[in-house]
Amino acid sequence: EVQLVESGGGLIQPGGSLRLSCAASGFTFSGYAMGWVRQAPGKGLEWVSTVVGAGDRAFYADSVQGRFTISRDNSKNTMWMQMNSLRPEDTAVYYCAKGRCGDLLCGAFDVWGQGTMVTVAS
Amino acid sequence: DIVMTQSPDSLAVSLGERATINCKSSQSILHSSNNKNQLAWYQQKPGQPPKVLIYWASTRESGVPDRFSGSESGTDFTLTISSLQAEDVAVYYCQQYHRSPLTFGGGTKVEIK
Numbered sequence: 001e002v003q004l005v006e007s008g009g010g011l012i013q014p015g016g017s018l019r020l021s022c023a024a025s026g027f028t029f030s031g032y033a034m035g036w037v038r039q040a041p042g043k044g045l046e047w048v049s050t051v052v053g054a055g056d057r058a059f060y061a062d063s064v065q066g067r068f069t070i071s072r073d074n075s076k077n078t079m080w081m082q083m084n085s086l087r088p089e090d091t092a093v094y095y096c097a098k099g100r101c102g103d104l105l106c107g108a109f110d111v112w113g114q115g116t117m118v119t120v121a122s
Numbered sequence: 123d124i125v126m127t128q129s130p131d132s133l134a135v136s137l138g139e140r141a142t143i144n145c146k147s148s149q150s151i152l153h154s155s156n157n158k159n160q161l162a163w164y165q166q167k168p169g170q171p172p173k174v175l176i177y178w179a180s181t182r183e184s185g186v187p188d189r190f191s192g193s194e195s196g197t198d199f200t201l202t203i204s205s206l207q208a209e210d211v212a213v214y215y216c217q218q219y220h221r222s223p224l225t226f227g228g229g230t231k232v233e234i235k
Contacts, residue, residue, distance in 0.1 A: 035224075037172075044213075044215065044226060044227075044228050044229045045164075045166075045172065045215055045217075045226045045229075046226065047217075047223060047224040047225065047226065050222075050224070059222045059223075060223075061223050062223065095171050095172070100177065104219075104222060104224075105160065105219050105220060105221070105222070106219075107177060107219065108162030108164075108174050108177040108217065108219060109162075109164075109172075109174060110174050110177075110183065112171035112172055112173070113171065114171060115171055
């Protein structure tokens with residue numbers, strides 16, 4: 001069974017840092033791009049970042065560029081999102097999602113985790 | 123950035139009737155190599171993650187009921203639920219994967235009339 005499990009969310013003060021993890025199973029992890037999509041409370045979906053299957057290229061939304069860093073370890077079937085300089089507007093459920101192929105623009109997200117909540121507040 | 127504009131924001135449809143959701147991209151999202159539009163439709167039920175229904179604008183994901191269909195005309199896209207079922211109550215999103223940043227429409231909430 002293809003599965004994605006996020007962890008690492010929580011309550012953090014503005015300016016703080018948090019590291020999210022996404023553990024994958026049930027598919028050849030290195031063959032697929034992986035991404036993060038977030039959803040603020042009561043709002044729509046916002047793409048945050050994607051790392052390609054090989055792990056050598058990453059893409060970011062302007063709203064997180066320079067503050068968030070996506071990475072993956074294909075030997076551990078795991079992806080991470082290091083989030084620094086967090087702001088209240090980063091408060092959201094963060095979903096880990098699997099691409100349909102190895103690159104950014106070749107397909108939709110076909111598998112999603114249950115999400116992990118990040119709350120940035122003092 | 124490519125802006126995805128969905129309409130309506132919400133709609134109420136009787137059980138068994140047709141539901142139509144629209145999505146318009148601010149520029150072409152046609153893939154040059156296969157001449158297909160790089161557009162996906164997702165369904166999100168309350169308290170759940172999104173689920174992909176359609177990709178390449180009109181290709182149904184495996185396991186998705188055939189009452190869901192996607193169509194296209196230039197930069198205008200439509201998701202149709204041919205016969206609304208109670209389990210289809212959800213918010214529906216379109217998304218383009220033609221260019222970074224990937225962008226979603228604002229969502230359309232579908233309810234039972």
